[in-house]
Amino acid sequence: xxxxxxxxxxxxxxxxxxxxxxxxxxxxxxxxxxxxxxxxxxxxxxxxxxxxxxxxxxxxxxxxxxxxxxxxxxxxxxxxxxxxxxxxxxxxxxxxxxxxxxxxxxxxxxxxxxxxxxxxxxxxxxxxxxxxxxxxxxxxxxxxxxxxxxxxxxxxxxxxxxxxxxxxxxxx
Amino acid sequence: xxxxxxxxxxxxxxxxxxxxxxxxxxxxxxxxxxxxxxxxxxxxxxxxxxxxxxxxxxxxxxxxxxxxxxxxxxxxxxxxxxxxxxxxxxxxxxxxxxxxxxxxxxxxxxxxxxxxxxxxxxxxxxxxxxxxxxxxxxxxxxxxxxxxxxxxxxxxxxxxxxxxxxxxxxxxxxxxxxxxxxxxxxxxxxxxxxxxxxxxxxxxxxxxxxxxxxxxxxxxxxxxxxxxxxxxxxxxxxxxxxxxxxxxxxxxxxxxxxxxxxxxxxxxxxxxxxxxxxxxxxxxxxxxxxxxxxxxxxxxxxxxx
Numbered sequence: 001x002x003x004x005x006x007x008x009x010x011x012x013x014x015x016x017x018x019x020x021x022x023x024x025x026x027x028x029x030x031x032x033x034x035x036x037x038x039x040x041x042x043x044x045x046x047x048x049x050x051x052x053x054x055x056x057x058x059x060x061x062x063x064x065x066x067x068x069x070x071x072x073x074x075x076x077x078x079x080x081x082x083x084x085x086x087x088x089x090x091x092x093x094x095x096x097x098x099x100x101x102x103x104x105x106x107x108x109x110x111x112x113x114x115x116x117x118x119x120x121x122x123x124x125x126x127x128x129x130x131x132x133x134x135x136x137x138x139x140x141x142x143x144x145x146x147x148x149x150x151x152x153x154x155x156x157x158x159x160x161x162x163x164x165x166x167x168x169x170x171x172x
Numbered sequence: 173x174x175x176x177x178x179x180x181x182x183x184x185x186x187x188x189x190x191x192x193x194x195x196x197x198x199x200x201x202x203x204x205x206x207x208x209x210x211x212x213x214x215x216x217x218x219x220x221x222x223x224x225x226x227x228x229x230x231x232x233x234x235x236x237x238x239x240x241x242x243x244x245x246x247x248x249x250x251x252x253x254x255x256x257x258x259x260x261x262x263x264x265x266x267x268x269x270x271x272x273x274x275x276x277x278x279x280x281x282x283x284x285x286x287x288x289x290x291x292x293x294x295x296x297x298x299x300x301x302x303x304x305x306x307x308x309x310x311x312x313x314x315x316x317x318x319x320x321x322x323x324x325x326x327x328x329x330x331x332x333x334x335x336x337x338x339x340x341x342x343x344x345x346x347x348x349x350x351x352x353x354x355x356x357x358x359x360x361x362x363x364x365x366x367x368x369x370x371x372x373x374x375x376x377x378x379x380x381x382x383x384x385x386x387x388x389x390x391x392x393x394x395x396x397x398x399x400x401x402x403x404x405x406x407x408x409x410x411x412x413x414x415x416x417x418x419x420x421x422x423x424x425x426x427x428x429x430x431x432x433x434x435x436x437x438x439x440x441x442x443x444x445x446x447x448x449x450x451x452x453x454x455x456x457x458x459x460x461x462x463x464x465x466x467x468x469x470x471x472x473x474x475x476x477x
């Protein structure tokens with residue numbers, strides 16, 4: 001079923017696109033959000049996307065380095081996001097072959113699980129270092145981020161789609 | 173050697189091994205940062221890398237503000253100008269009175285041989301955005317070590333204490349608000365001089381006076397000012413006003429909640445005071461302890477040796 005739906009092959013991904021997407025995600029993360037608990041974590045979402053799509057190019061090292069950057073930028077404990085993102089990258093790579101077989105709603109269910117898991121790792125870290133529990137709205141952020149998954153996957157796969165008209169004109 | 177697979181099959185270490193490696197690396201950093209505070213140099217470098225991205229992220233907000241400000245009604249500006257002028261007049265009157273009073277107090281203090289009150293330097297700062305950390309109450313201000321602010325400085329606004337500058341980067345700094353769970357201010361009840369410590373109460377946006385006896389003389393409406401006992405906050409600055417006192421017969425302590433007087437969660441501008449202190453050393457303290465409330469006594473010692 002999924003194979004019927006996916007009609008054309010994708011071009012190989014360019015490294016520049018991956019780097020640019022992570023830069024944009026960091027930018028969106030550092031926007032001055034009014035409510036920090038509801039703001040979606042764009043870096044986690046983008047990381048999950050590339051780990052699912054390109055598990056050989058984007059992995060735990062990328063996640064860890066991005067996590068450190070986010071830690072320093074947000075002024076939280078150094079290593080909190082690094083740990084959460086490494087775990088997220090690991091789970092996303094483990095699930096990468098599975099997720100791509102599903103249609104969008106089922107994919108989003110997987111992604112929701114991944115993002116909530118990463119949030120739970122960060123929560124454990126903070127609770128272990130003596131922070132108070134900021135309330136269950138903490139888990140609303142990943143849910144909102146999950147809703148952005150279809151938009152993100154359409155946007156990030158755009159450069160890899162070859163124009164349909166090219167196929168029709170091809171003589172072969 | 174000859175049994176290694178051809179290079180196009182090599183995929184590096186197994187994913188689980190990688191996870192273990194990066195997780196242990198993260199945990200090491202976490203422990204170093206949270207327990208010992210050794211990770212500050214790494215953080216400084218990373219913060220410098222993140223700084224341009226953060227600045228770029230502020231651009232759309234600045235643009236929107238600029239456009240909104242451009243179309244702001246001129247009449248509103250004029251009204252505001254007049255109101256400000258009237259307030260300036262009042263304030264200058266008060267300032268003159270304050271000057272004479274300060275001179276009088278200084279001469280009296282010299283008379284009794286007390287330490288002169290330090291005239292603290294203050295650096296105005298703009299609050300850029302609230303911190304993205306849902307576990308702590310922090311804001312980021314646009315002054316850093318390059319502008320002369322130092323870690324540990326108290327931060328005030330026009331109506332009282334806002335918080336304390338807990339981490340100074342090169343160009344920006346993080347200010348922990350009074351309402352943060354880990355933030356404590358030594359206060360005094362203005363009405364009767366009773367000393368207490370006000371702790372942040374987290375999400376409620378209130379402060380709590382802990383360890384107050386059940387029959388303590390605190391009423392709702394009492395103004396709390398800094399006592400200055402810690403040498404960090406200058407004495408006499410308004411901190412909060414008591415909103416609720418719960419006395420429970422089953423508990424040894426009264427639960428006293430207070431509302432901060434300053435715009436802790438809303439203000440736009442703040443003053444960063446210099447953390448100058450002239451408190452003498454504790455009698456039993458080691459010679460290297462400077463009396464200032466330093467969170468990490470390890471650091472100066474390591475620098476000095």
